[in-house]
Amino acid sequence: MELKPKNAPVLADPSPLNKSRLGLPSNLLPCSQSGASFQSTILTTAPRKKPGKLDDVRSNGWLDAMQSSSPPRKKIVKDFGVEVASDDSDIVYNSWMLKYPSALNSFDHIINLGKDKKIVIFLDYDGTLSPIVDDPDRAFMSPDMYSAVKGVAEYFPTAIISGRSRDKVYELVGLAELYYAGSHGMDIMFPVQDTLSIHQNSYIRSTDKQGKEVNLFQPAREFIPMIDEVFKTLVEVTKDIKGAKVENHKFCTSVHYRNVDEKSWLTVAQCVHDVLKDYPRLRLTHGRKVLEVRPVIDWDKGRAVEFLLETLGLSNSDDVLPIYIGDDRTDEDAFKVLREGNRGYGILVSSAPKESKAFLSLRDTLEVSEFLKSLVKWKEQMEKKQ
């Protein structure tokens, strides 16, 4: 079995809006995959063209994207195309939910479809399992969420796919029974015994924290020294910007501006832009008040979902129902894979209307935990009946 893209190339930041906001023409974004093999499409990098003379992040759209990331409630309502006072935002949210119905209200429909299938759960971390907070080091799951995730992993194969480093997200979640993909899917760990004998030369053998034999899939391995170097440079160039924080995720690095005065966002953007000019094999994507620097390889959370499904023998869409829950732009790649493959459900976590490739929605982390607990309760009842 070959892991081949089933659809058009999946780009890490695929929407036309994001492309233009980055100020990068589409040919600077990751390689096209048509007709090429697994190894050459995933593991080969496509050099990004050097940014031109454009130094002003104002004119290349970075600042616009920064301002619209994780926007305040009223602003998102406006972005959805309807300008209303925030008092009316509930009405707008409710009409938005006609397009993205609540996964809680659609629960019977989901289990009806899932009752004869193997349900597989994919979870983003920040904004999905833990609420967004000012300090990334203090983004913890509530005890309630912890038990919901633990419960769900007892009954269904469950993976966390995060922009954080795999070690960091493992430390935050603390459940050994899950699959973990860090750095937006560029660092996937899965147990040897669960692995089908496919793509064997694409991953390496290692041991996890418990000493168990695991496989590691790291398509951006060659970038580790470069990311480390860029991380150190970014720390240096942003050190005088109050509130800026740089994180090293091993295969990518993030510059947070959530705690930076908005007047200095331009400076943050300019610093990152200037550093990136020297690294044509790295590119920028936007998260929630965070600029993410990552390798120009054709890999993202969507590809990670496909890879895990294939490698764990869960890719038969007649028998398997994948559910992906996430809140961020990077989760859109996974929603897109599910939508275009016509399999499973993408569920967007958002308390404000926004366009998405997801099918369903949940308002916040409380609803995520309620949804996961409902799945566990349903499965327990099913098992009792048998």
Ligand SMILES: O=P(O)(O)OC[C@H]1O[C@H](O[C@H]2O[C@H](CO)[C@@H](O)[C@H](O)[C@H]2O)[C@H](O)[C@@H](O)[C@@H]1O
């Ligand atoms: O893919 P995810 O698991 O959602 O990770 C994406 C980024 O999450 C973290 O940043 C976000 O959450 C922080 C804590 O709530 C918040 O302070 C920040 O503004 C958000 O962008 C993480 O720190 C980033 O490195 C991840 O890329």
